[in-house]
Amino acid sequence: MTRTAWFNCHAGVAGDMVMAALVDAGADTDTIADTIAGLGVDGYAMFFERVQRCGVGATWANIVTHDGLHAHESEHSGEAAPHVHRPAREIFALLDAADLPARVRARARSVFERLAAVEGAIHGVDPADVELHEVGALDSIIDVVGVCAALESLGIEHVVCSSIGLGSGIVQTAHGALPHPAPATIALLTEAGAPTHGLPMTLETATPTGAALMTTLATEFGPMPSGVPTSVGYGAGTADPPGRANVVQVTLVEATAAVVADNGAPILQLDVNVDDVSGEVIAHTIDRLLAVGAHDAWATPIVMKKGRPAHTVSALCEPALRDAVRDVLVDETGSLGVRATSLVRWPQQREMTSVEIDGHTIGLKVATHRIKVEFDDAARAAKSLGIPVRIVIERAIAAAEHLAP
Numbered sequence: 001m002t003r004t005a006w007f008n009c010h011a012g013v014a015g016d017m018v019m020a021a022l023v024d025a026g027a028d029t030d031t032i033a034d035t036i037a038g039l040g041v042d043g044y045a046m047f048f049e050r051v052q053r054c055g056v057g058a059t060w061a062n063i064v065t066h067d068g069l070h071a072h073e074s075e076h077s078g079e080a081a082p083h084v085h086r087p088a089r090e091i092f093a094l095l096d097a098a099d100l101p102a103r104v105r106a107r108a109r110s111v112f113e114r115l116a117a118v119e120g121a122i123h124g125v126d127p128a129d130v131e132l133h134e135v136g137a138l139d140s141i142i143d144v145v146g147v148c149a150a151l152e153s154l155g156i157e158h159v160v161c162s163s164i165g166l167g168s169g170i171v172q173t174a175h176g177a178l179p180h181p182a183p184a185t186i187a188l189l190t191e192a193g194a195p196t197h198g199l200p201m202t203l204e205t206a207t208p209t210g211a212a213l214m215t216t217l218a219t220e221f222g223p224m225p226s227g228v229p230t231s232v233g234y235g236a237g238t239a240d241p242p243g244r245a246n247v248v249q250v251t252l253v254e255a256t257a258a259v260v261a262d263n264g265a266p267i268l269q270l271d272v273n274v275d276d277v278s279g280e281v282i283a284h285t286i287d288r289l290l291a292v293g294a295h296d297a298w299a300t301p302i303v304m305k306k307g308r309p310a311h312t313v314s315a316l317c318e319p320a321l322r323d324a325v326r327d328v329l330v331d332e333t334g335s336l337g338v339r340a341t342s343l344v345r346w347p348q349q350r351e352m353t354s355v356e357i358d359g360h361t362i363g364l365k366v367a368t369h370r371i372k373v374e375f376d377d378a379a380r381a382a383k384s385l386g387i388p389v390r391i392v393i394e395r396a397i398a399a400a401e402h403l404a405p
Helices: 014-026 027-039 088-097 100-122 137-156 185-191 208-217 258-265 279-290 319-333 377-387 391-403
Strands: 002-008 044-053 054-066 160-161 163-165 170-173 174-178 196-198 219-223 228-236 247-255 265-272 296-303 310-316 339-346 350-357 360-367 371-373
Touching: 002 014, 002 137, 014 027, 014 054, 014 137, 014 163, 014 208, 014 228, 014 247, 027 044, 027 137, 044 228, 054 137, 088 100, 088 137, 088 377, 100 185, 100 208, 100 228, 100 319, 137 208, 160 208, 185 208, 208 219, 219 319, 265 319, 279 296, 279 310, 279 319, 310 319, 350 391, 360 377, 360 391, 371 377, 371 391, 377 391
Parallel strands: 002 160, 054 228, 160 219, 163 196
Antiparallel strands: 002 247, 044 054, 170 174, 228 247, 265 310, 265 339, 296 310, 350 360, 360 371
């Protein structure tokens, strides 16, 4: 089954609210904490507390930074945020050097890349040189990585977002008093074509961090997708205004085989044509593409102009991983351009399991129409046992026959 997280952002959206909503829906807090620890930074403490917002029970992400302030006291409260400067390239370097799961790193990097591109356009500077003020603060980095870790903990493949509630008035930023929604927030929403609606309040209901998360991670905007709801969570904002629950709601939805068969799942195919790259480099590129989260990657022999032999290197990935996969294609092949095609795929229902063959664990994908053995596991067992790999595969399939759904 395909698991989707649908975010109901009617009251707005902020990074800490998104992370708290996922925790409320069942994301493992130890996994989130361990993943954030992989950044190798200190000077913060993180707690998740049960609170009420206009009568709705919710989880609040209480993140305290080294200065002793609640890190999110400005978000949804109307107060000025700490004056923090951190260039985008410093954040990219931090993420690249961190000990993070591949998809967490790729998703988090994509969020900051989108934000840097928007801020760069606003200020007229190169995205890598953009000084990310509030969103460059430690708490916002924790928010983004924490959200991506929570999605990984819950096995979320797709994100869908509702219309996003926007307040009005003035918001205090490191640049001074600016109209709300803040320039970065409205630019992110406009660029993504995200639906919005006005709220009769002057709070900063949608923050740049929240807008960057939704516009980067969401593959579509709209109502709750078809499927079976399995869990719901509420993430609380710091403020508790009267008459309106200041929460982000997330609903986890399992798409049944019938729904996937009818609608398919959105996917991107990214391609580059290269005629000056060795086979070893192409093989390495394919390994890198899979490491950053591509569902599949391959190379196809082609003939280019003037009869030159060449290859097309291709990758299938979730829309949220577009930038990470694109960067690998460019960096590893040296290509001067990448093209993308929007596709729909119909993944077949399967479950992951394993069997024991003479003390060796062999992973399996079990579907209604076949059992597929994880070849690397079988190869390691075959080498250790001193028998052909085909024998290990046959024995693993025989041992798993009763597991087929």
